[in-house]
Amino acid sequence: MEIKITKTDSPKKLIAENELGFGQFFSDHMFIMDYEAGKGWGNARIVPFGNISLHPASTVLHYGSEIFEGLKAYRTESGEIRLFRPMENIRRMNDSADRMCLPKINEEDFLQALTTFVELEKDFVPYSFGTSLYLRPYMFGNDETLGVHTVKRATFMIIASPSGSYYKEGINPVKIMIESEDVRAVKGGTGAVKCGGNYAASNRAGEKASKVGYSQVLWLDGVHRKYIEEVGAMNVMFKINGEIVTPMLTGSILPGITRKSCIEVLKDMGYKVSERLLSVDELVEALENGKLEEAWGCGTAAVVSPIGRFCYEGKEYDVNGGKIGAVTQALYDTLTGIQWGKKDDKYGWIYKVC
Numbered sequence: 001m002e003i004k005i006t007k008t009d010s011p012k013k014l015i016a017e018n019e020l021g022f023g024q025f026f027s028d029h030m031f032i033m034d035y036e037a038g039k040g041w042g043n044a045r046i047v048p049f050g051n052i053s054l055h056p057a058s059t060v061l062h063y064g065s066e067i068f069e070g071l072k073a074y075r076t077e078s079g080e081i082r083l084f085r086p087m088e089n090i091r092r093m094n095d096s097a098d099r100m101c102l103p104k105i106n107e108e109d110f111l112q113a114l115t116t117f118v119e120l121e122k123d124f125v126p127y128s129f130g131t132s133l134y135l136r137p138y139m140f141g142n143d144e145t146l147g148v149h150t151v152k153r154a155t156f157m158i159i160a161s162p163s164g165s166y167y168k169e170g171i172n173p174v175k176i177m178i179e180s181e182d183v184r185a186v187k188g189g190t191g192a193v194k195c196g197g198n199y200a201a202s203n204r205a206g207e208k209a210s211k212v213g214y215s216q217v218l219w220l221d222g223v224h225r226k227y228i229e230e231v232g233a234m235n236v237m238f239k240i241n242g243e244i245v246t247p248m249l250t251g252s253i254l255p256g257i258t259r260k261s262c263i264e265v266l267k268d269m270g271y272k273v274s275e276r277l278l279s280v281d282e283l284v285e286a287l288e289n290g291k292l293e294e295a296w297g298c299g300t301a302a303v304v305s306p307i308g309r310f311c312y313e314g315k316e317y318d319v320n321g322g323k324i325g326a327v328t329q330a331l332y333d334t335l336t337g338i339q340w341g342k343k344d345d346k347y348g349w350i351y352k353v354c
């Protein structure tokens with residue numbers, strides 16, 4: 001695929017690494033390509049970062065036809081810039097496109113877009129351990145009509161945001177509210193798809209939880225309000241009486257790449273990992289009789305995020321004295337070690353860009 005590159009004539013000053021935060025600053029350029037039914041994808045280009053213009057009837061603004069991905073570019077101590085399992089993101093985005101009737105992208109073209117873009121923006125990949133250049137590929141339907149149908153035009157973009165360490169102040173366990181009113185997804189819906197709409201509908205429960213001091217919501221299944229699904233933008237895992245348990249992918253849970261990687265690492269460490277249904281009653285019982293040893297969320301942004309407290313139907317339960325557990329810590333050390341090049345990549349998960 002040919003990618004036309006137009007460089008900015010006003011390069012940005014780099015932001016100090018301890019002031020980066022998440023998703024607040026953007027690199028100098030962005031990748032764009034356009035789709036038209038009958039013609040396919042074309043006009044692949046990298047242009048200076050800036051506002052885009054949309055027709056007021058553009059499909060995405062009315063019917064929410066949008067999907068996205070999230071991955072990071074890491075810098076090792078020797079200066080290598082690398083991605084973590086990028087083909088997994090590429091395939092998942094095409095699965096999302098399938099569900100949302102958006103056009104798929106050839107895998108090689110997608111990888112070329114990512115690597116060409118990251119190489120051009122390599123100065124924006126920060127240096128310190130834990131910091132990264134967060135990459136956000138996304139696609140939206142862009143028909144210029146209000147008719148409701150499968151789109152004939154779409155836009156694919158990649159933007160990049162230099163991001164600080166998630167754990168600048170150390171790994172502090174988070175407090176999680178188990179939501180029993182709103183639901184995030186149902187089987188047959190879009191729970192397994194990384195689409196903007198899932199997030200729009202989750203905000204209300206998130207707001208409610210944050211008002212009482214809880215940072216994220218743990219979702220229950222939409223039919224029985226009984227089985228644990230996932231946390232906000234993370235999958236969830238538990239250590240109950242020595243067994244590692246994570247909700248099975250029933251169709252309403254996002255198939256996380258960090259989840260998949262954690263399962264592989266845990267099995268390698270010799271743990272029994274069960275992907276199964278886990279009811280909130282079983283969880284509460286384990287919390288009450290001290291059998292819940294550890295709980296953590298896992299996703300690209302935080303890698304793993306220990307859970308120190310749950311709240312369910314007004315009752316609060318502490319996990320592991322509110323401290324990070326040994327398994328959570330080991331997973332964090334293994335995955336970040338591989339990503340930032342401090343540990344041998346024995347799984348072949350690293351893709352070197354430059």
Ligand SMILES: *Cc1c(COP(=O)(O)O)cnc(C)c1O
Nearest residue numbers: 233234235254256257258299300
């Ligand atoms: C992206 C995402 C995750 C985590 O997926 P990773 O591939 O590990 O980053 C989990 N849940 C939801 C809802 C997500 O959008």
